[in-house]
Amino acid sequence: MSLADVLRRRRMTRRFAGAVSVDWIVEQCDVARRAPSAGYAQGTHFLILGGERLARFWETSGAGEWFAQRQPGVLDASAVVLVLADRTAYEARYSQADKAGHGLEQASGWSVPYWLTDAAMAAQNLLLLVEEARLGALYFGLFVEPRRTLASLGVPDHVDCVGAVAIGERHADDRPSGSGARLARRPLVEVTHLGSWGRGSNS
Ligand SMILES: Cc1cc2nc3c(=O)[nH]c(=O)nc-3n(C[C@H](O)[C@H](O)[C@H](O)COP(=O)(O)O)c2cc1C
Numbered sequence: 001m002s003l004a005d006v007l008r009r010r011r012m013t014r015r016f017a018g019a020v021s022v023d024w025i026v027e028q029c030d031v032a033r034r035a036p037s038a039g040y041a042q043g044t045h046f047l048i049l050g051g052e053r054l055a056r057f058w059e060t061s062g063a064g065e066w067f068a069q070r071q072p073g074v075l076d077a078s079a080v081v082l083v084l085a086d087r088t089a090y091e092a093r094y095s096q097a098d099k100a101g102h103g104l105e106q107a108s109g110w111s112v113p114y115w116l117t118d119a120a121m122a123a124q125n126l127l128l129l130v131e132e133a134r135l136g137a138l139y140f141g142l143f144v145e146p147r148r149t150l151a152s153l154g155v156p157d158h159v160d161c162v163g164a165v166a167i168g169e170r171h172a173d174d175r176p177s178g179s180g181a182r183l184a185r186r187p188l189v190e191v192t193h194l195g196s197w198g199r200g201s202n203s
Pocket of ligand 1: 012163
C-alpha cells in the first residue's frame with residue numbers, strides 16, 4: 001500500500017477482535033516516534049496498557065462504561081496506548097543556548113504548545129502504522145477526570161495525555177461509525193485557501 005492508500009483507508013475501528021501483541025505495539029511506537037519534534041525535544045511518551053492493566057484503565061477512566069453503553073466492541077481491543085506529552089522536555093530544550101531568549105523557557109510563553117503538536121503527530125503515525133498492518137485503531141480522548149486516570153498510572157502532573165489509541169484486530173463486522181460515518185467530508189474548496197483566507201483552491 002502506498003502512503004496515500006494508507007491515509008485514504010484509515011478510519012476509526014470501534015469493533016475489535018483482539019489478538020495484537022504488546023511487543024508488536026512497542027515496535028510500532030518505536031517507528032511512530034520518528035515524528036517531527038520541535039527542537040528535537042522528544043517529549044512524547046507512550047504508555048501501553050494490556051491485560052489486567054487495561055481492564056483497570058477501562059474502569060478508572062470511565063471510558064469502559066462510556067463505550068459499554070455506546071460501542072461495546074471497543075472494549076475488545078488488545079491494548080490501549082496513551083500518547084503523552086512532557087512539556088518540561090520543551091522547557092529544558094528551549095532553555096539551552098541555541099534556543100534560549102525567545103521567551104519559550106516556560107510553558108506559559110508558548111502560543112502553540114509544541115509538546116502537544118509533537119505528540120499528536122506521533123499518534124497519527126501510530127494510527128497509520130496500524131492501518132498499514134491492516135489492523136484496527138480508535139483514537140479517543142480521556143474526558144472524565146483525565147488527571148485522576150493519569151495519576152493512577154503514575155503519570156506526573158507535568159505530563160499531559162493528547163489521546164488514547166485502542167488497538168486490535170479489526171472485527172470482520174466492523175463498519176464505519178461515529179461522526180465520520182454520519183457527516184460528509186467538507187469540500188476541499190472550503191478548507192484550502194490560496195493566498196488568503198476565503199479563497200478556495202478551485203474558486
Ligand atoms: C482529538 C480527537 C478525539 C476523539 N475522540 C473520540 C472519542 O472520544 N470517541 C470516539 O469514538 N472517537 C473519537 N475520535 C474520532 C473521531 O470521531 C473521528 O476521527 C472522526 O469522526 C473522523 O472519522 P475517521 O477517523 O473514522 O475518519 C476522536 C478524534 C480526535 C482527533
